[in-house]
Amino acid sequence: MKFDMQNMAPADRYRLLVNTVTPRPIAWVVSRSENGVLNAAPYSFFNVLGSEPPICVLGIGQRAEGDPKDTARNIMATGEFTINLVREADTRTMVDTAAEAPREVSEIEALGIATRPASTVATPLIASAPAALECKLWKPVETGGNFTIILGEILALHIGDEFLTGPAERPRVDTQAMALVGRAFGAGGYIRNKDTFVEERVGWPLPDREA
Template sequence: MKFVMSDLPPRHRYKLLVSTVTPRPIAWVTTRGRNGVVNAAPYSFFNAMGDDPPLLVLGLLKDGTGANKDTATNIIEAGEFVVNLVSEHDAETMNLSCVDAPRDVSEIDYAGIATTPAERVSPPLIATAPVSFECVKRELLEIGPRQVIAVGEVLVTHIRDEFIADPEKLHVDTAAMKLIGRMHGTGTYLRNTDTFTMTRPAYDPARIDGEAR
């Protein structure tokens, strides 16, 4: 089937995107509001987008009234956030932080999330996360009525010591982190345990020459 996205309501576009663009890594984002309340929320419209400067990008959907949610509001106002990656161990706690809590309620308290202070930004790290990225806002794009795209520059990367296989060579034991990702459908997740390896091939001009003949 063919779907012309402009002909569909936003909810249907969302269903097509999240059912096909999989697996998606999860950014468990911590921010701090003007009132001092620390917010924690997971987002799967997320990925790394560069290394010079090192960039992470978040797609932050608005609420049903078209207003920014806490994460977007706090990033806009404070310009700082922390992206924490999610392991299997933290899955239930992360899921609990998805609740639509009132703005004066911290998901950190509600879900019982352990935190530790960051070095360069105000929002804390999630203490149990295998990886945390301290970020500052570089760009904020409001494209359309329902979303904000936040581009953050990574200032500090924290990787728990047990996942560093070789500190000198920066070899990371990614498999040991047991990260999870989002899949299709409501509440469907993926364990990153079924992997395979392919060697990147070198260009072979004989393949083209052979086809030309």
């Protein structure tokens, strides 16, 4: 069956897309309002898009009443944010930060989420995150619909020492040990990034696989 994206209600497009384009990494975004209220919310329209410059992307919708979400408003106001990757043990807390709390309420305070300072931005990092990105707004992209695409420049990347092995100048990242979760499918579906397999890349010409 083909679904014509151009002639479909946005809610139906959303449902089909998020149930097929999976798994998606989850950015647990911390941002700060002009008044200093710290906000936390998860975003799975998230990825990194290159390394020179190192750019990340967030797709931020609107609240049901059509207002911008706090994360978009804060990033536009302060020009900065942090992205914290989510370990399995933090899944419940991460999901709780998706509740639409009033703008003046800090999810960080209300849920007692421990933070630690970032180095290049005034917005803190989530202390328990195995890895975290310090970001500044690179470019907002208005798509004309109800989403704002935020392109951010990654200024610093934190990885817990316990997940790094080998020489300091070229460390290996023990990604599996981070026990990260991503967004899967269905209402409330998540995935552990443990079920991996290896398929090595080869050069051209391709090896003979007849034998």
